[in-house]
Amino acid sequence: MSSAQQPSSEARGSSWGPFEAVRGLRPGGVIPQVTPIRRLLSDVPTSADPYAEAQAALEPLRPRIAPDARIAVTAGSRGIHDLVPVVKAAVDWLKSVGAAPFVIPAMGSHGGATADGQKEMLAGLGITPGSVGCPIEATMETVVVGTLSDGTGIHHDAIAAKADGVLLVNRVKPHTDFRGPIESGIAKILAIGLGNHVGAASLHAGGIPSLGGNIEAAARMVVAQGKVLGGLAILENAREKTAAVELLEPDGIAGVAEQALLQRAGGLLGRLPFDELDVLVIDELGKDKSGAGMDTNVIGRCWVHGIPEFESPSIATISVHSLTPASHGNASGLGLADVIPARLLEQVDFRVSYVNALTSGAGGARRSRLPMVMEDDEATVLAAATMCGRRDWSELRLARIKDTLSPNELMVTPALLTEVSDRFDLEITGPARDLTAAGRLGPWSDA
Template sequence: MGTDDTARPAAPGGRGVGEDERPEASASPGWGPFEAIRGLRPDGVLPQVTPVRRLMPDLPTETDPYGAARVALDDMPTVLQPGARIAVTAGSRGIRDLVPVVRAAVDWLRAAGAEPFVVPAMGSHGGATAEGQREMLAGLGVTPESVGCPVEATMETVVVGKLDDGTPVHHDAIAAAADGVLLINRVKPHTDFHGPVESGLAKILAIGLGNHRGAASLHAGGIPSLGGAIEAAARTVVAEGKIIGGLAILENAVDQTAAVEFVPADGIGAAAENGLLQRAGSLMGRLPFDQLDVLVVDEMGKDKSGTGMDTNVIGRCWVHGIPEFDSPRIAAISVHRLSEASHGNASGLGMADVIPAGMLEQIDLHASYVNALTSGAGGARRSRLPMVLEDDAAAVLGAVTMSGRRDWSELRLARIRDTLSPHELLVSPALLVEAGNRFDLEITGTARDLTDASGSLGSWGEV
């Protein structure tokens, strides 16, 4: 499959042409040094794949996240002064109900007599510029119109203290000048490390509201120490007395809001947040197979995970000093698109083994490298370029060829849309046999080709 030279997809920066009318390399703009891989196609025929779905009954689901957020805020012990300017954070990608939760917070604060406004809490994202972060918030749906209040952004910070090792603790200058700050973030296992406090309210306070300077200074100590640095930095900012609490969003295994909980200031980076982290970990979606030869990921991006692909799902961390996951064990990963919401930031691309050449057009190296450099040790291996092959079919064939599976009839290959939806898959015949013997998996469709005649990934169709 995918070996017909008469129907190739457009080359990066060029046009799709047949073998007979293909221009010389010098007349092929956009390929540059990758001209050498034009026409390089591993031998082999890809197996057909069949859709399966993991059954997950009784998932906790919050059907009214706006209402749940307003009810949760009723637990806030702080009495707000009339006219108090309260900064509300927004910034994490991939949160399904971010807009209604932020809107609920704005409406609740205004009803309490305050004057709320939104501040981006995004560390170095958006190219480490205020305008870039406003644009990213708009891409997440957070605009003055959607949340009902102004959005104020800056990359300036004030230093509010130091960690024990002398690392300065930076805090967004606009948030620091406000009368109070309400944090909003999803609580979930981190993609780089594990500990009492991972991804959540403490992180958005220490890293997100630390802006570029704060994010870079905390990451500079290396990933093994990052969890403790986030916790200590967050507690340092809380000690300033302006954090009025946080709204923690928990999501279930199919990316739906499971709960919205209020955390008082003294629980941020402490036992209350840790308890929510334990709940979030138990709800997280994972691949239904512990061992794969090849995982085909349609799309990665910052709206899927801070690392483009969630390390907890693919079983790869690839950070110096951090142990690798025991499972899943995946021999080779091909990734085929970068999401539009990533705005070219291909952070985490190095965790893939093979990509199609067309994906190169989507990558903004400046945004990607700013993110990698800010991440310190977290960006070293993850910012590398995978093997580049001509199209989707060649990329998957390359992954299969390098997976170590001699007999392709036994190939354990699965395709997912992204790491937010690992419960829906297209699987090869060897995995289909296993799926048929498991009570937690159902076969939801018929076999179809993995790639089409043009060398592109085939449509998911009815699954």
């Protein structure tokens, strides 16, 4: 919703009276000051050069690349730290063996389910003809390459279908909606991402219980067409940096090899250092942070079936305060929050958000619901604390993070500091300070 569509807080006038009541209520006292802390991570595998590692991983494909072959290289997933260098490595390597590579979006319904919208999203991720050294071609058109046992058509990007080969690039990680042998990775980018809007919608239509199996079956069906060269699988560590880049052969996609990568990725995933919180304050959500806006593996919420589905962490209330510019108004996952400030609502493009939600099925419906809306950041935090169930706010277990890609840099209240002193993996990085100032969240540093 643009500022032109949404009246300012001054124009709303008396309709915002309840927020002053929240400020006056303060049932638990006052919000304690917060202290910045950092989680210390040791023995974290890290790629020294993702570009070089990606190029080396591609060498087994050399005998399979015909001169001047048009090879489609996928790009699309958000929040991948080294997406640009890995995609560029693939493009440069393909050129070096005589191919004619080009990049195609593999984004399902994102970008408002338009080709131009998906190109715009790729540009927001740093993927442009100039940055990767090749053309970017996009379409929403698909071809049907087969059907599942229940009659669901398997759609495949029309440009990819006409190419001489397809090289998939994606991060392998636990999915934000379900658990299974194959979750988020190479099979998903092939089945969902390259299915474009209609393909993503058809695979999601059966609901989350069938999604994992549908992804596996659809990916194998597309691989059987014979044009998939393989997938560059990116694993990331708990510092959100690349841990490894490996080639997944076509017969390993949606198979044992991809299952093994998923198990490794799950062990590397960054998580909050606390299992129980009263309030989690998140500065930003966005499609560049997670496909779900906020990584459900970090916040412990899924809401696909209306209730939290992950055992930990347990967080009573969550406030989210802004939408990332790279989301282009797509507020997917906003329903995972409990309270937001009005300025976040003004950043939402409801058309783009609802196209994504409608494609995602039941999970999209629940995650697109609006949280409680407060006047500003201060009122938002006060509302979250009021509803968290903690009677005495001097004992409030509140943590603040920038986004769910950054769970190792936090600000915490004194009730959590007592645990920090007992943890070898946590350290204090600055002095205590007020969480909000003049109605807005305070800065992360004193600089």
